[in-house]
Amino acid sequence: MAAPLRPAPQQPAPRRPAPAAPLGRDTSDVLQQIMAITDQSLDEAQARCGAQAGRGQKACPELPSDEVCSLQRALRDQGEDRSCPRVSSGGVEPAALTRLLSHRLAHLFPPQACREFTTHVTNLLREQSRVRPVSSREMEHMVGMIHGKFTAIQRQLKQSTCEAVMTLRSRLLDARRKRRNFSKQATEVLNEYFYSHLSNPYPSEETKEELARKGGITVSQVSNWFGNKRIRYKKNTGKFQEEATMYTEKTSTATKVRGSGGQSSCQSTPSPGSCGPFPLTSGGDMVLTLRTLAFLQPPPGGVCLQPPTHSSWQRATAPQPPSSPAGDSGSFNSDVSN
DNA sequence: GTGCATGATTCCGT
DNA sequence: ACGGAATCATGCAC
The missing domain is CATH 1.10.10.60 (Homeodomain-like)
Structure with a gap:
């Protein structure tokens, strides 16, 4: 399976001493850097997938190897599930794939993560409003950015997980296709x-x-x-x-x-x-x-x-x-x- | 290489 | 869920 393809975490630029710069500017810088890192990761991942597809390879599953292993386990378990004979005899059915996908996504990206992060940032801004004016517009802008980022990440995760599942499925099917005559x-x-x-x-x-x-x-x-x-x-x-x-x-x-x-x-x-x-x-x-x-x-x-x-x-x-x-x-x- | 046999898969109806 | 039918993919004899 594909090796983990995550880029080495980028070192954010060294933070300037707080007293030397206005607080608002500092916070914005940090957030901008975070956004830039996220953007870079997503774009690079997509670029890599595109390059691999161009070389005739399957789109790269942008998943760490342990995720792939657990996907493989999950698929194998599905196949052994006697309560679902269609799966064991005829491959992984679409409904099972959908369930598996939802499960993996919920595990990788819990729905409450976005809410929690938004609350966290909102609290930070409220704290800041004690030392500088924070407009409601700025607040909304920040929340909007967070939601946008989370949506993008979720989309990326969904796509890569789906690709990983489909790759594994096709491999399992290929293995089953190997026919031997009965004794x-x-x-x-x-x-x-x-x-x-x-x-x-x-x-x-x-x-x-x-x-x-x-x-x-x-x-x-x-x-x-x-x-x-x-x-x-x-x-x-x-x-x-x-x-x-x-x-x-x-x-x-x-x-x-x-x-x-x-x-x-x-x-x-x-x-x-x-x-x-x-x-x-x-x-x-x-x-x-x-x-x-x-x-x-x-x-x-x-x-x-x-x-x-x-x-x-x-x-x-x-x-x-x-x-x-x-x-x-x-x-x-x-x-x-x- | 070709054609047939045969196991596996998929789709659909019940 | 199970079976029928079509189809795919592979094994094998020639």
């Missing part, structure tokens, strides 16, 4: 779940967590994967026929093997995959257990106990039955041909 293990786990729940490929939060754990990826990545998969499957069902068949066969075979083990059926399940612990084998292959099948199969009475499905998905998808090897309707494979 074979992760893809298998996700595909097996997808094709075995083809009529309703919307894993619950718990299932996503389990899939993420099994695949060694994050829950956000699981969500992204299912989002992409649903869209791409729907767009080109034919292309996925082979894949569907492969995973269908795989899961049905695994089911037969596990089915002989005999497992109790799940009586009430709110969503597929959330029926007790997600049925994954320790070897990494995800298989449907009888409990999941019991959920997917229509009950003897004919009333289907499927969870609320996404009608748009069912309406839009009319997948060709992938040459089902089993072909028994009502079984797991019927799910695929739905």
Whole structure:
């Protein structure tokens, strides 16, 4: 990040001995010097920003390094905030940036600072009015100058803080853009779940967590994967026929093997995959257990106990039955041909 | 280098 | 908040 770019504090001109000059003149001089220093800092900072931008660099964040660090911390914390999944999965949202900006500005430049300084200067002038005449016009002029300066500083701070935040944000986004293909293990786990729940490929939060754990990826990545998969499957069902068949066969075979083990059926399940612990084998292959099948199969009475499905998905998808090897309707494979 | 596959991001509707 | 759709950006085989 940018190094602190504040100029070395300028030494104000040595003050003349008080008795040798009129008090009013002295005070004005000091104030003029303060204003000059502030002006110089702002102008120099802007000039530097302009020069950097001209060299193709990002505008310099006119913030001390500790401020940048805390901004980085804040952005990182935002990303880890589980209450805000959009942030963690898709970058820092504008509202979060605005909150962050307001927070940093309030910290850097408390709103009462201008009031306090104005009061301070006003008191000084009142004190001076005991030894020299201080007109109300002079008082107003001074207050006006202070307000003007504070506004300028605030504007500068706002701009530089905003730039710093945006720079950090773009860096974080760039880092996230770096894509790596999932491992074979992760893809298998996700595909097996997808094709075995083809009529309703919307894993619950718990299932996503389990899939993420099994695949060694994050829950956000699981969500992204299912989002992409649903869209791409729907767009080109034919292309996925082979894949569907492969995973269908795989899961049905695994089911037969596990089915002989005999497992109790799940009586009430709110969503597929959330029926007790997600049925994954320790070897990494995800298989449907009888409990999941019991959920997917229509009950003897004919009333289907499927969870609320996404009608748009069912309406839009009319997948060709992938040459089902089993072909028994009502079984797991019927799910695929739905 | 090119084209496709795929994970990530963004926008928008519900 | 979540999902669909479009899009971007990268990985990878050729």
